[in-house]
Amino acid sequence: MSEPYVMIVDDEETFVQTMVKRLSKRGVQMASALNGDAALEYLKAHRNMDVVILDVKMPGKDGIATLQQIKAAYPLLEVRMLTGHATVESAVEGMKYGAFDYLLKPCDIDELMSKVHQAAEKKKAHEEKIKEAAVKNALSSYGD
Secondary structure (H helix, E strand, O other): OOOOEEEEEOOOHHHHHHHHHHHHHOOOEEEEEOOHHHHHHHHHHOOOOOEEEEEOOOOOOOHHHHHHHHHHHOOOOEEEEEEOOOOHHHHHHHHHOOOOEEEEOOOOHHHHHHHHHHHHHHHHHHHHHHHHHHHHHHHHHHOO
16 A cells, blocks of 8 residues: 555644654655644545644634535545544544544654544545445446
8 A cells, every 4th residue: 555645733842843854754645733723624635635634623623624625525535533632532433433543642653644544544435435335326327
């Protein structure tokens, strides 16, 4: 499998720069945004994104609101919530709206890479199932 295309969304610019650098060194194609609105704008222009790593607490549009908009527009895109302020409530809310997983800051880079690969594989598997269903549908209607 090719390396995933990942976006990190967090209002802490130094953290974002560090994560982009660390994941890029591991061969991951990276993008970043410092707020939810910027992330949504980027996703409109880059529909081949595999995984979004999304901070829960951000000024303006928080991570949960951003997650809801991402999943509404791009239901197959896998989102991992990232926070330094985890609560059971925010984790449950994030999962309810379609987050793939929840990670605590600071997170171990190897654990993060493993979670990113799992999320990217899940997205690719969903895409393959949709393609297979479309082919079966086309073939069955061709025979009519």
